[in-house]
Amino acid sequence: MCGIIGYTGDNPVKDILINGLKQLEYRGYDSAGIAVYDPKTGIVIKKRTGRVAELEEAAKDVAQDATCGIGHTRWATHGGVTEENAHPHRCGSVTLIHNGIIENYKELTVEYGLKESLKSETDTEVVAALLDKLYDGDPYKAIKQAVNLLAGSFALCIIFDDQPGKIFAVRNVSPMIAADFEGGSIIASDLTAVISFSKKYFVVPEYHIITLTPDGIGVQDLKGRKVEPEYLEVNWDITSAQKGGYPHFMLKEIYEQPEALERTITPRIQNGLPDFTEDGIDDSVLKNLKNINIVACGTAMYAGMVGKSLIETRLRIPVTVEIASEFRYKDPIIDSDTLTIVVSQSGETIDTLEALRLAKHKDSKVLSIVNVKGSTIARESDYVLYTHAGPEIAVASTKAYTVQISAMYLLAARIGLVKGILSESVVKKFMTRLLSVGDIIKETLQEADRIKEVANHIKNAPDAFYIGRGIDYTMSLEASLKLKEISYIHAEAYAAGELKHGTIALISENVPVIAIASEEHVYSKIISNVREVKSRGAYVILVTSGDKSESTEVCDRQIRIPKVDSIFSVFAIAVVIQLIAYYTSDAKGLDVDKPRNLAKSVTVE
Ligand code: M6R
DSSP states (O other), rough: OOOEEEEEESOOOHHHHHHHHHHGGGOOSSEEEEEEETTHHHHEEEEEOOOHHHHHHHHHTSSSTTOEEEEEEOOOOOOOTTTTTSSSSEEEEEEEEEEEETTTTTHHHEEEEEEEGSSSOHHHHHHHHHHHHHOOOOOHHHHHHHHHOEEEEEEEEEEEEEEOOOOOEEEEESEEEEEEEETEEEEEGGGGGGTOOOOOEEETOOOOOEEETTEEEEEEEEEEEBBBEEEEEEESOOGGOOOOOOOSSSHHHHHTTTHHHHHHHGEETTTEOOOOOOTOOOOHHHHHEEEEEEEHHHHHHHHHHHHHIIIIIIIOOOOEEEEEHHTTOOOOOOTEEEEEEEEHHHHHHHHHHHHHHHHTTTTEEEEEESSSSTTTHHSSEEEEOOOOOOOOOSOOOOOHHHHHHHHHHHHHHHHHHTTTTHHHHHHHHHHHTTTTTHHHHHHHHHHHHHHHHHHHHTOOEEEEEESSHHHHHHHHHHHHHHHHHHOOEEEEEEEEEGGGGGGGGGGOOOOOOEEOOGGGGGHHHEEEEEEEEHTTEEEEEEEEEETTOOOOTTTTTEEEEEEOHHHHHHHHHHHHHHHHHHHHHHHHTTOSSSSSOOOOOOOOO
């Protein structure tokens, strides 16, 4: 949530900030702003509501000889979407940008008499006013005092009027990474804004003060002790974070799934068996677990539900899947016999992170499935299984979802093996099939035109329903989330057999019902449910394996997926539901990659 960038060095800062904000825009996009040091006039601030493109226009006259500045793209938490509330905020000699939430901003306003200095409705401006009040020419002293007073999460980049060429930064929870290179020093919320300058970077340690200068970056703890940051190296380049000829990131990311899966699966299969030696995952933790607790949010949680389905049916180990924001406020029944699996693309989702902390507090070992290297969730977990989807820019998660499922499958297979539940030959067969899921996806992608045609039927509907049984119901949950989030069509997922208990009342003439029917053993059951909605006027789109053919009495359209065991058909279904959402949103002329009210990484509660 919110994108942050700061640069100081030899190059004109405006272009670096604007280009960086374009890369970071997926983190929040209701307004944007920059502040630069103009060597002639001092701090210049430009802000606009709306997209970075509008800010770019407004910032046309920013001096090219300004080489130090900060930029921000906002996802509003406190205060509406106005220019006044957009960052950077300036009070006295302090200008800053912020990602996170300052929980005690009201108390600080009263206690430090800051009301008169405030022009916006934001919690962020209170930090600027507080810092200005505390500042006596020593930035470290003021920052240290201020962060000791702040409650909540924050990533702050600060410039002081009398410290030209320097950017100070500090964070708690909210992510920030930094890098220094030939032309200067850069700091940002994530790698997409940094990678065109440097492949080496470090994760800003929490509660440390960072000083960016044109000649390098200093890191010190709050006691003033110098700290050597731990540099990491990224293994993808900027082209991965560009559209590469596709009209939208989402479509590109859907098509990238075969390679993303290959990168995630192949290195972890040794001699035909799943192997986590390189990941440092200790077999004993898998061998000794008695039950599994999966915690995550949104699509990542739905990937967890697919994992549950496999683990319970094949290993007979009980698995609970919990919404992280619910889990973190209850008293969960977990202990040292429980393995908690945390799933997160960004590795920064605040509710998931807090759930992880609670699980550890309850003595459960935590294994996370994370896409972003060095992210907070990865760093705080006992074990990490990195997915290798590469950067996912579209707000709607696609490739991250299927690689999460593949990681679950690898994990399930290893658990089965080390616990002696599955034989080597069974696991080897399973691995061979897992290695071919990329082909399943490629084959399903050939249905794109048919799916596009289906989307044209859905686009004008106010409501739509996904129905399924078993794993198809689990996939329906993800499908309806995807459709809602980017097409703004009210979509619900229903266990097909449950419709008659109330929801069927909502079915009337032409309501789209997308029935997913990959589960062979309940195929006839779901077809009966489909007939029930069809006879009440629904426009039925049936998703089945290629060998099934149903008449127009049963469905209006049929989408065929490769015939494979339902535990592998999830990969094909994922593509179908992603493309339905994508083409529906596109047909409605919506901003597919940046749907309203959303942001990619949810770092506030
Ligand atoms: O970064 P995370 O995987 O932790 O994010 C979790 C959810 O916010 C995310 O999957 C969200 O539901 C997607 N936008 C859905 O497409």
